[in-house]
Ligand code: SF4
């Protein structure tokens with residue numbers, strides 16, 4: 413029982429750190445994404461499909477957000493959350509990979525106005541990847557403590573733009 417408490421508090425602490433760092437990343441990219449992605453003629457969101465992974469799912473659950481949307485049977489091309497107005501998801505509910513991907517146009521615009529920004533973001537993405545690995549580790553510890561193969565955080569089994 414004590415182990416379970418420790419594991420859960422580690423999960424919560426890690427998710428809180430991720431949340432803060434993600435807020436910074438979203439803020440730092442915001443103006444560039446708004447300017448460049450809104451005029452993009454070949455959005456990356458049109459070339460991908462369901463991007464959520466297990467760590468995105470755990471992060472959503474531990475942060476008290478709605479579970480990530482499930483993969484739907486899809487016949488059309490592109491991400492199902494892309495609308496004519498942009499991404500239908502709020503920034504913090506998007507898959508991590510959507511934050512991390514900086515295409516060359518986005519990078520160029522950043523370099524032009526703030527030469528150190530791309531390196532700063534790269535370091536923050538690295539820290540976020542480390543935190544995601546810690547989150548996964550803590551999640552596995554909670555599963556081991558509960559003896560469950562899934563559903564340690566609310567029952568539902570885990571399943572394994574930008575503007
Ligand atoms: S990040 Fe994606 S949507 Fe934004 S400019 Fe690059 S390709 Fe286009």
Ligand code: SF4
Nearest residue numbers: 457491499510573574
């Ligand atoms: S930013 Fe939104 S629309 Fe684009 S790929 Fe990510 S979830 Fe899909």
